[in-house]
Amino acid sequence: MISQKILDGRSELTSEPGEDRDQHARELAAVVLAAGNGERMGPGPQKVLREVGGRAMLGHVLDAVAELAPRRTVVVTGHHRTDVEEYLAARFADAAPAPETAVQEHQGGYGHALLTAVNRLPGFTGTILVSCGDAPLLTGDTLARLVAEHEKAGNAMTLLSGRLPDTTGYSLVLRSEVGEYEALLPPDRADRREPGDGPAGGRLREVGAGVYAFDAAALRAAFDDLLTSGRTSGEYLATVLDHFTAHDLRIGITVAEDPDDILGANDQVQLARVRAVLRDRINRWWLAAGVDIADPATAWIDVGARLAAGAVVLPNTRVLGASSVGCGAVIGPDTEVRDSAVGEGALVERSTVTASDIGADARVRAYSTVSRSGIGAGAEVTGSVLDQAVLGASAQVGPYAYVRPDTRLDEAAKVGTFVEIKNSTLGAGAKVPHLSYIGDADIGEGSNIGGLSGFANYDGRKKFRSVVGRNVRIGGQNGxxxxxxxxxxxxxxxxxxxxxxxxxxxxxxxxxxxxxRNIPGWVQKNRPGSASAIAAAMAQGETGELETADGVRQRVPRTTEPPEPPAANEPSTTDGERSTP
Known part of the structure; x- marks a missing residue:
């Protein structure tokens, strides 16, 4: 799985998580804030659980934090906390250490959420790294540089900043004449650009990322002062900053080398932006690794996907989940592959493949849908639907075939045009070329089923199985x-x-x-309570109640219309005959 560390071109990939931390560095605890309601995001999953590149935003942040190997990680939950806790249990149960949770019972802002986490860390005296759970582009290197500069300068607090073209929703950083921290203005206050003469009105404003490194003792002292003084009506973080300033405690600033690292997602517009940035990072990485991506702007590859050098991704294509694509395979155009393996030299074009294995040199041609199926080497599917089926090597399906669950085609078997098949096996070289229904059947190797043939496998109550031997020739229009x-x-x-x-x-x-030969009353006698029996009774003007299959009595109203005579060519059965589907 790709991490932001791998995608970050500045990283040399030479160290394990936490290895680049100085051996004399202070102990580190991490806090990730994930309690917000995310109303601006609209209906749907909790904000931090929205996926970016196939992983929840919260997951990206926790992965970046884990690269610093904190002693403890606390995730602050609130709205939809059950969903967040379930996500952590499912995705990070094996992490060392596993994230802990602290519940913010009411929404009191950033600083109040931070206080909730600090209370979960009694006695901790090192550095506390704080981040929002909706900043999926943060990298471990950026966080490590923040912590290193913070500890080297002996700051009470160090904030991460950057310069963005759109600063809506971000706090503005004000610096003194010598470039040091002076103030942090709330979002949407003051001009969004610094004064200047250029057409843009000056260079971009510096904004805070909502990511901080705190000295634990200084932060706890600030919170104690806040609670003792009773100044709890405003934003706690602003009060903490006032405390640091009043006590001449140093506040530092670390500027992100890539301003995209600090992008957050509070609404759908921002979410689309971070998705596009991560898409571009992923595609650049795969291009550098030798993957041919014809149109990077329309290729979406999840962080969990794997592509071999020499693979080809054509326009408007998505490689999602834990998919893998082999060397020489061609995916696209207009294709989605999710949680599937595509073998070397295979082709998947204008189709959707989900939770399936596509063998080497296999072909999934246009307008096919393949779900939870296996396609053998050299097999071909054209304009058809496969659902929970297995195709052997060189088997053929389609066009316009429907291969339903529990079907297996052995080597070189064929299901042709307008054929539906379910819960059946076709032996090696067996063929059902066109216009047929095969249900609950085992057809031996080399056999051929003629067109317009059907297998009557259901008598209305129970399904039965048919067996066709080897090298059988079934003529056209057989039943x-x-x-x-x-x-x-x-x-x-x-x-x-x-x-x-x-x-x-x-x-x-x-x-x-x-x-x-028509046998009057056969349905009511032999299928009492069935939908057919009720319909027949109503057509014949009967009244009273009929018993359904589960024993429930159902009243049948009288109809004033005379029953229609049966069609001249309507088939009927005897007591010993079985009905066709």
Whole structure:
């Protein structure tokens, strides 16, 4: 999985988490604020759980923090705290140390949330690193530099800053004439640019990132003074800063080398922006690794994806989740691959593939949907739907086929145009070329099912299975009424209706025409309480109650309309016959 450390071109990737911290550095605790309601984000998941690059924003922040190897990490929760706690339990249960949580019972602002975390760290005397959970672009290197500069200068507090073209929602940093910290103005106060003569009105304003390093003892003393004095009606952080200034405690500033590192997401506009920035970071990394991305502006690759050098990603393509793409594979255009493995030399074009394995040199051609399936090496799917199916090597599906769950096609088997198949197996080289339904059947190797044929597997209550042997030739417009077994090498004539077992090597035909016989009342007698029985009773003007399959009595109203006579070609069955689907 890609981390911001890997994506950060400034990182040499030579150290393990925390290894670059000086051995004489103070102990570090991390606080991540994730209690906000995120109303500006609109309906949906809790703000910090919105995904950026396939990972929750909170997850990105915790990964960056983990690179500094803090002794303890505290996540402050509030709104939707159950969702946040469940996310932490699912994603970070194995982290060392695992994040702890502290609950902000009411929304009292940034400083109040920080106080909630500090109360979770009694006796801690080192450095406290604080970040918001909605800053997914933060890197471990940027945080490490903040902490290092803070500890080297012996500051009571050091804030992370940057210069942004859009400073809406960010606090403004004011510096003294010698460039030191002077004040931190709340968002939306003062001019958004510094004075200047240029067309832009001066250079970009410096803003605070909402990321701080505090001396734990100084911070705790400031909170104690705040609570003792009763100055709890305003923003606690502003009061803390006033305390530091009044006691001549030093406040420092660390400027992010890449201003994108400090971008947060408080609304959908900002969320789209951080997603685009991370997309570009990811794509630059993969381009440098030898992946051919034809249009980086429309290629979206999640941080959990893996692509081999030589893979090709065409325009408007998404490689999501824990997907992997092999060397020489071509993905796109207009394609989504999610949590799937695409083998070397494979092709997936204008299709959607989810939780599936695509073998080497396989082809998933335009307008296919593949879900939870396996496609063997060299197999081909064209304009079709596969759901929980397995295709052997060189098997073929489509176009316009529907392969339903629990279906397996062995090597070189074929399901052709306008074929639906479910819970069935096709042996090696077996074919169902077109216009057929195969349900609950096992078809042997080398067999062929003629067009317009169907397997009647359901009698309205129970499903039955059919078995077709090896090298069988089923003629066109055949009906197989399960349960039935057809031996090896059997041939059947056109329009055969096969309801009895056929021995190996036989020819099965249907002689003459089938004479229709209607059996009045069969449905009410044999399928009492079914939807069909109720409909029949209503059509015949019956009253009273019919018992449904689960024993519930249902009243059937009288109808004043006379029953319509059955169509002349409507089929019927005898007591011993089974209905087709």
């Amino acid at each position: 197989l009424i399960a349960p039935v077994t057809i031996g090896d090498g059997v041939y059947s004539g056109a329009r055969a209706l096969i309801a009895e077992d056929v021995p190996p090597g036989a020819l099965v035909i249907s002689e003459g025409s089938l004479k229709q």
